[in-house]
Amino acid sequence: MFTPLLAYIEKFVPLGNEDWDLLLPHLREIFIQKNDYFSREGKPCKEIGFIVEGCMRHFYTKDGEEKTTYFYFENNLVTDYLSCLTGKPGLISIEALSDTKLIVFPYSVLMQLYSESKVWERFGRLIAEYIAKGLEERMTGLLMLSAEERYHQLLGSNKQKIIERIPQHFIANYLGITPVSLSRIRNRMLKK
Amino acid sequence: MFTPLLAYIEKFVPLGNEDWDLLLPHLREIFIQKNDYFSREGKPCKEIGFIVEGCMRHFYTKDGEEKTTYFYFENNLVTDYLSCLTGKPGLISIEALSDTKLIVFPYSVLMQLYSESKVWERFGRLIAEYIAKGLEERMTGLLMLSAEERYHQLLGSNKQKIIERIPQHFIANYLGITPVSLSRIRNRMLKK
DNA sequence: GAATTTTCTTATCTTTTGTTAACGTTTTTT
DNA sequence: AAAAAACGTTAACAAAAGATAAGAAAATTC
Numbered sequence: 373m374f375t376p377l378l379a380y381i382e383k384f385v386p387l388g389n390e391d392w393d394l395l396l397p398h399l400r401e402i403f404i405q406k407n408d409y410f411s412r413e414g415k416p417c418k419e420i421g422f423i424v425e426g427c428m429r430h431f432y433t434k435d436g437e438e439k440t441t442y443f444y445f446e447n448n449l450v451t452d453y454l455s456c457l458t459g460k461p462g463l464i465s466i467e468a469l470s471d472t473k474l475i476v477f478p479y480s481v482l483m484q485l486y487s488e489s490k491v492w493e494r495f496g497r498l499i500a501e502y503i504a505k506g507l508e509e510r511m512t513g514l515l516m517l518s519a520e521e522r523y524h525q526l527l528g529s530n531k532q533k534i535i536e537r538i539p540q541h542f543i544a545n546y547l548g549i550t551p552v553s554l555s556r557i558r559n560r561m562l563k564k
Numbered sequence: 565m566f567t568p569l570l571a572y573i574e575k576f577v578p579l580g581n582e583d584w585d586l587l588l589p590h591l592r593e594i595f596i597q598k599n600d601y602f603s604r605e606g607k608p609c610k611e612i613g614f615i616v617e618g619c620m621r622h623f624y625t626k627d628g629e630e631k632t633t634y635f636y637f638e639n640n641l642v643t644d645y646l647s648c649l650t651g652k653p654g655l656i657s658i659e660a661l662s663d664t665k666l667i668v669f670p671y672s673v674l675m676q677l678y679s680e681s682k683v684w685e686r687f688g689r690l691i692a693e694y695i696a697k698g699l700e701e702r703m704t705g706l707l708m709l710s711a712e713e714r715y716h717q718l719l720g721s722n723k724q725k726i727i728e729r730i731p732q733h734f735i736a737n738y739l740g741i742t743p744v745s746l747s748r749i750r751n752r753m754l755k756k
Numbered sequence: 757g758a759a760t761t762t763t764c765t766t767a768t769c770t771t772t773t774g775t776t777a778a779c780g781t782t783t784t785t786t
Numbered sequence: 787a788a789a790a791a792a793c794g795t796t797a798a799c800a801a802a803a804g805a806t807a808a809g810a811a812a813a814t815t816c
Contacts, residue, residue: 434708441707454700457693463704486689493685497678500692501649507699508646512655514706515633515740516626519803539763548707553803555765711773732794745773747795 374399377422377475380447384498391491398481402474404428410450410466410474417452417462419476426472429542432464440545443469443531443538451479453503469538519549520557566591569614569667572639576690583683590673594666596620602642602658602666609644609654611668618664621734624656632737635661635730643671645695661730711741712749 374396381387404410404426411417413433423446430442430452444450444466455462456479485492513522526547527535535543541551566588573579593616596602602620603609615638622634622644636642636658647654648671677684705714718739719727727735733743 432704432708439708441704454697457697486686490682490685493682493689494678497685497689497692500689500696504692504696504699505646505649507696507703511699511703511706512624512633514703515737516624516631541763545707550804551764552766552805556803559765731792733792742774743794744775744796748773751795 417455421450424473440542609647613642616665632734
């Protein structure tokens with residue numbers, strides 16, 4: 373039942389039975405319906421989720437409008453990382469884009485594991501490095517590429533599933549532009 | 565001689581003498597003159613630096629032009645983190661903006677320490693988390709704030725030293741705009 | 757399956773941003 | 787100290803992006 377999470381973790385570190393058993397009792401399976409929330413702006417996020425099925429969007433609110441800045445898919449962790457790390461209320465919300473099945477556990481448990489086990493501490497480092505790597509690539513893209521180039525990059529990436537499932541105005545936000553601009557970019561592409 | 569680095573590390577983890585002694589033999593003090601490089605695009609970055617004095621810029625080249633995207637100051641680590649993590653050639657260069665005094669050590673040594681000592685592994689996690697936090701905040705700014713808002717934020721931040729020492733066209737790049745646009749923003753501010 | 761809502765595109769207008777170039781100032785080099 | 791290079795501002799024009807609204811298509815709800 374929890375094996376997809378185990379497989380994910382083992383992409384980072386080899387887990388002995390005794391290590392896995394430290395986490396196992398704290399795992400729960402939950403379901404979040406489409407349009408319901410995993411984490412809400414203003415509330416501290418205290419859980420880590422692993423998406424077994426479904427997808428979610430990460431967005432913040434500005435001037436009353438929602439701006440989607442990230443997506444989460446199957447076989448990936450989902451959390452308001454910043455809120456977990458700082459313990460402060462989250463600046464963003466995470467909402468299910470479809471009915472979603474998750475494995476969740478408290479961040480406090482993970483912190484506990486960091487102290488108890490060398491393997492888990494290493495996992496914590498590798499995950500943080502993995503996240504930093506992703507953010508750095510994303511940020512470089514925002515600074516050095518035009519919106520059009522970013523869209524092309526997105527189309528050519530392994531994130532192509534984004535395109536298939538996600539409404540376009542969310543993708544526009546992800547690229548840092550308006551839906552109208554994205555529509556124009558798509559239009560231009562057709563003509564070439 | 566190396567105490568500023570020790571103090572920096574101890575902001576993350578308490579270091580016993582035996583932990584510090586693992587790193588100490590690998591530390592070197594180096595000087596990089598203004599306009600010389602710490603790391604170069606196309607070459608793997610294999611060293612971590614700690615700036616004792618001076619400052620540096622992090623930039624990439626696009627269409628033959630340099631785009632500055634980050635700055636490093638005293639009492640902070642400097643490295644091409646992405647290149648260190650992946651082992652691949654760096655996409656960016658790091659150049660001294662003034663004569664700079666650094667303490668450096670090989671990334672390979674740090675990785676070795678991660679395996680040898682629980683304290684160092686924890687340090688690696690906390691540093692990675694710290695970097696991820698910074699990147700996330702920066703990226704959120706790029707996506708949810710206008711260039712003008714970002715400039716105001718920069719002025720009001722603890723990074724105000726950036727403003728004092730750094731040529732404005734570098735700051736413009738940092739904000740993701742052209743120098744001309746930044747000049748207009750500044751002009752508008754005067755009139756208010 | 758009809759009605760409603762959501763999503764995407766297109767058009768128009770406005771604002772912002774980029775580009776290029778000129779000019780004065782400051783800094784660096786020699 | 788003079789010459790050269792780098793820097794910041796401004797202006798004029800072009801290109802891109804935002805705002806708004808209208809309409810068509812698709813998806814959802816009832």
